[in-house]
Amino acid sequence: MSTAPSPTAARRWCDALQQKLMDAIDAAWAMADGSDDPAVIAKAREQARLAGQIAGMARKVLSLDPPQPKPANLPGFIHEAFDRLDAATAPILAAAARKEAAEAGKPAAAQAVAMQNALRKLKRR
Structure with missing residues (x-):
């Protein structure tokens, strides 16, 4: 039975960054959800926007990584x-x-x- 190819360094980096970005978005959501202050909501919006921009850059970095070969035969x-x-x-x-x-x-x-x-x-x- 064939096994899945191991992830590349770029894929591992992207996965770790994705977790950090999800945590940052969760923190921004919690900050905005717990306040009616427009300044706090604006700061949360800016943090979420920054996370989105970083995610876009991460997708570009990951696209430089060659695609993993698919197994020739089904298990x-x-x-x-x-x-x-x-x-x-x-x-x-x-x-x-x-x-x-x-x-x-x-x-x-x-x-x-x-x-x-x-x-x-x-x-x-």
């Missing part, structure tokens, strides 16, 4: 889950197809046959 447990789902739903889908064919009294449409063949090639049904 095994996801394949197993799809296989179990396919096994559980195959009889239901087959019965529904037989019922539709019996009700229609004619063979499946060419498009449906093509789709079933494509799914079979992908080993999905």
Whole structure:
């Protein structure tokens, strides 16, 4: 089973900064929420605005970091889950197809046959 790639230094820095910014915004909110004084509210607004500006700069720094490679293959447990789902739903889908064919009294449409063949090639049904 593959593991997620470890975060880069830029990602760790950004995560730590994000926590600081969230704490600063919470403190500004608490300051503004607990007062009716316009000066206190203005100071809280300025602190929140500054946090937003710093967050914008942090996004720019993080964008310089190359994206992490995605795993080439899905982990095994996801394949197993799809296989179990396919096994559980195959009889239901087959019965529904037989019922539709019996009700229609004619063979499946060419498009449906093509789709079933494509799914079979992908080993999905």
